[in-house]
Amino acid sequence: MFKKQYESHETVSIIFEGKNLDVEIGQTVASALLVGGDMVFRSSVVSGQPRAPYCMMGVCFECLIEIDGIPNQLACMIPVREAMKIKRQQKNKE
Amino acid sequence: MAAAITARAHGLSVLVLDEQPSAGGQIFRNIESLEATRNSEFSKLGQEYEFGSSLVRRFKKCGADYFTDRSVWQIDNNLQIHHVSASASKSNSVISHCQAKRLLIAVGAMERPMPLPGWTIPGVMPCTAVDVLYKSSGLIPDGEVVLAGSGPLLLLIGCRLLDVGVHVSAFLDTSMNGALLKALPLLPNALRSHKYLTRGLSLLWKIRKAGIPFYSGIQNIEALGASKLEKVRIGKSGKFFDVTADLLLLHNGVVPNVQITRNLGCEHRWYDVQRYWEPIVDDWGNTSVDHVSIAGDCGRVAGAAISEVSGHLAALETVYQLGVISKVERDNLSQPHRIELARQKHVRPFLDKLFQPSKTWLVPENDKTLACRCEEVKVSEIRETVRMGIKDPDSLKSMTRCGMGYCQARMCGLTVSEIIAEEKKVSPEEIGYFRVRSPIRPITLGQLAEID
Amino acid sequence: MIKENAEVVVVGGGVIGVSLAYGMVKKGAKVILIDKVDNRLTASRGNFGLVWFQGKGKGMPRYVEWCIEAIERWPEFAENLETETGFNLNYEKTGGLEICLGEEEHQERVNFIEEMSQASRSGRYDCEMISRKELQGMLPKIKLGKEVSGASFCSHDGCVNPLNLLKAMNSSFQQKGGSFRPEQSVQKIECSSNDFKIETGTHSFNAEKLVIACGLMTTKLARMVGMKVSVIPERGQILVTERTSRVFNYPTAGIRQNYDGSFMLGSSHEAVGYNIETSYEVLQNIAKRAIRILPSLKNLQLIRSWAALRVLTPDQKPVYLESDQYPGAHAITSHSGVSLASIHSSILVEWILEERIPLGFTAFHPKRFNVQEAI
Numbered sequence: 001m002f003k004k005q006y007e008s009h010e011t012v013s014i015i016f017e018g019k020n021l022d023v024e025i026g027q028t029v030a031s032a033l034l035v036g037g038d039m040v041f042r043s044s045v046v047s048g049q050p051r052a053p054y055c056m057m058g059v060c061f062e063c064l065i066e067i068d069g070i071p072n073q074l075a076c077m078i079p080v081r082e083a084m085k086i087k088r089q090q091k092n093k094e
Numbered sequence: 095m096a097a098a099i100t101a102r103a104h105g106l107s108v109l110v111l112d113e114q115p116s117a118g119g120q121i122f123r124n125i126e127s128l129e130a131t132r133n134s135e136f137s138k139l140g141q142e143y144e145f146g147s148s149l150v151r152r153f154k155k156c157g158a159d160y161f162t163d164r165s166v167w168q169i170d171n172n173l174q175i176h177h178v179s180a181s182a183s184k185s186n187s188v189i190s191h192c193q194a195k196r197l198l199i200a201v202g203a204m205e206r207p208m209p210l211p212g213w214t215i216p217g218v219m220p221c222t223a224v225d226v227l228y229k230s231s232g233l234i235p236d237g238e239v240v241l242a243g244s245g246p247l248l249l250l251i252g253c254r255l256l257d258v259g260v261h262v263s264a265f266l267d268t269s270m271n272g273a274l275l276k277a278l279p280l281l282p283n284a285l286r287s288h289k290y291l292t293r294g295l296s297l298l299w300k301i302r303k304a305g306i307p308f309y310s311g312i313q314n315i316e317a318l319g320a321s322k323l324e325k326v327r328i329g330k331s332g333k334f335f336d337v338t339a340d341l342l343l344l345h346n347g348v349v350p351n352v353q354i355t356r357n358l359g360c361e362h363r364w365y366d367v368q369r370y371w372e373p374i375v376d377d378w379g380n381t382s383v384d385h386v387s388i389a390g391d392c393g394r395v396a397g398a399a400i401s402e403v404s405g406h407l408a409a410l411e412t413v414y415q416l417g418v419i420s421k422v423e424r425d426n427l428s429q430p431h432r433i434e435l436a437r438q439k440h441v442r443p444f445l446d447k448l449f450q451p452s453k454t455w456l457v458p459e460n461d462k463t464l465a466c467r468c469e470e471v472k473v474s475e476i477r478e479t480v481r482m483g484i485k486d487p488d489s490l491k492s493m494t495r496c497g498m499g500y501c502q503a504r505m506c507g508l509t510v511s512e513i514i515a516e517e518k519k520v521s522p523e524e525i526g527y528f529r530v531r532s533p534i535r536p537i538t539l540g541q542l543a544e545i546d
Numbered sequence: 547m548i549k550e551n552a553e554v555v556v557v558g559g560g561v562i563g564v565s566l567a568y569g570m571v572k573k574g575a576k577v578i579l580i581d582k583v584d585n586r587l588t589a590s591r592g593n594f595g596l597v598w599f600q601g602k603g604k605g606m607p608r609y610v611e612w613c614i615e616a617i618e619r620w621p622e623f624a625e626n627l628e629t630e631t632g633f634n635l636n637y638e639k640t641g642g643l644e645i646c647l648g649e650e651e652h653q654e655r656v657n658f659i660e661e662m663s664q665a666s667r668s669g670r671y672d673c674e675m676i677s678r679k680e681l682q683g684m685l686p687k688i689k690l691g692k693e694v695s696g697a698s699f700c701s702h703d704g705c706v707n708p709l710n711l712l713k714a715m716n717s718s719f720q721q722k723g724g725s726f727r728p729e730q731s732v733q734k735i736e737c738s739s740n741d742f743k744i745e746t747g748t749h750s751f752n753a754e755k756l757v758i759a760c761g762l763m764t765t766k767l768a769r770m771v772g773m774k775v776s777v778i779p780e781r782g783q784i785l786v787t788e789r790t791s792r793v794f795n796y797p798t799a800g801i802r803q804n805y806d807g808s809f810m811l812g813s814s815h816e817a818v819g820y821n822i823e824t825s826y827e828v829l830q831n832i833a834k835r836a837i838r839i840l841p842s843l844k845n846l847q848l849i850r851s852w853a854a855l856r857v858l859t860p861d862q863k864p865v866y867l868e869s870d871q872y873p874g875a876h877a878i879t880s881h882s883g884v885s886l887a888s889i890h891s892s893i894l895v896e897w898i899l900e901e902r903i904p905l906g907f908t909a910f911h912p913k914r915f916n917v918q919e920a921i
Contacts, residue, residue: 001216001235001340040216052216053219054219055223056223059504
């Protein structure tokens, strides 16, 4: 969906859905995950439809994702950190 | 930043709470780091960026206490302000409180939501999102991009995408009766020579020259795809055709972010030309609530230059209200700013009119369109509820859940006022807006309870 | 001025007015329901959604019986409403808890339950104390806080989505031919020997019977037809969190988990007049108590909060009154509009339409306040 325009300067390693990714330091979780791959961050809590980051500035709350075991974190505001574990959110299971 | 600089120059003690990770707001987002590490791109962003960079330098040196990454979630009547980290893992950030004598709100604008069928599909974004990704992380769209909407920002961002070699497969102009192209050459010289407009013209020219299919007078846009955007269906004069796309960028102008001023109970009015709510202020940015003023695009949206001036003016008023300078001194000191304001401002009414959002994109015609993304409330449900006899947005919210989700009605508030107004055949002014309650931003119960 | 006629005009589009209007159209009456302009501070829209029995009726055995009857009618009432409208009320009759923190609260609750059950004449006061261990056994998916000392449990209790309830009753009322007229503020009521004329700025309604059930406005409107009913506002604040998986399957008076997984936390009791602002201290206290009961709630995000006003009579129990001066005019007010919706839409409707007076009904007459004053 998006590509990086230049080589990364300095990277950290994050774990997304069990896979290691080396991503540039200083960016948000949302921008790190938008490079390559598909964009789906979660499924809607109402219909279960796939959702992805939207506004990228902390207004729309579409980019909610599970970080280090805590759900519903704003990926577009949170910077990547070494060894961060990130998981997609699925519609509430009973 | 401007307000802090002026307030500090008169010796006030100033605390600046910024939700972003670095100074610059949205327009000059990530400007320091861009200048330091990606200088070639920095120069591509244009002259304004040079100016922004000098503003940030002056701000950083002015002596204000500056906290990045702070979200204000509650402001008490006595101006006790409660804030929390915007980004830290939510379980380990503690609430901070501070007591202010005066509060200046300068939270800027946000893009007007542009509800259309399929706008929740991954691959549909507002155009500024791409700008944020570019400035903060050097990301550019990969694949086919369709731009749709109206307003100068869309042109600007379209051109930036072309500059970096992005493939734009269509430009869908939704401005009122496709006036954009026709109107510009007809302007009086004085206006036409204004830098905003000459720039607008050159941007438009650039898009035309790049040979991008340019469609005016679009009536329908629908995003199609399952787990990602596949194509955009376009309706023009009753005919429909599809364009394949990986990314659909929408833009229907920017509107003030009124979440905090609404929460504080400031009086707002409906600005009909641009169809949004703005806090009612005097010439110095004072709102209807004592000791609370605003500056910049969280009032009437007017861009970076006017925002800066309004910041200086609101700060001078603050300095005067706190008894540091006299009224005469305030008025004298404000003279150069007033002159600059007048110079910048004369083109705004024309611009606002030129880029007036058209009704098709304010009140979705397609009843299946989601007005509320969080709770997935369709336009049809809102209409039905209004027909049951509900008129005020808060009652509508309680009947439909529209506006009850995470975004706290930021994404559906305007649409709801517009739909009810249309159903009732009155102005949104008569309909009003949601009551904005605390928390202004979600916080955890642990943070609220101040329990570790 | 638009003129309209009906058999009954109900003033008040909140949960009580709507349940009465809904019950009346089911009986075939021609009803106009009028509602005011601003609904922001009403209890009907801001309540906690409990269909509740335990704790209600202290000092008035007739009210205890009334509540039991209402609760017993609820499952059928909810089912009918859902069938009629297709709306889901999310009504659950699981039994409800009142959770105690520390020994003192526990003992107070024990005494209270004891007192209630002795005062109840029929012996139908079905509420028991359970230990902390039993409570944890009932809530296997969530850990209780250290201070939790036990709870009272009442099998009659349950909860409903109060907004869906209001919407469903209004919708069914309209489907069955009832006329809903919002944005009406009553300016004048004229009474003649056989009818009432209710005037708003734009409409004039004529009816043989009049029902005033408009919450905090009841005092003012009842006075227009010669009835003295006094009610005062009491502010309550409520918090709602983000959704999470279902772990808490019983409603309590202060914590419940909605069908969608969000937690609702309440609630304060504040005498602050007509103020509907939320306040930091109160929200904080609600959050603190909830975390003391269920520590894991501390990681949940607070999404919304609001305040609304309860409508309280001097003894917090309902007033059902017909005017002596103008028979056919009724004033109805209760703090428990949701719990009593089932009985308001049935037995109370029979009282208003058919003049069938329930046994011991004088207990709900406001003259009880005069008696108390005299003592």
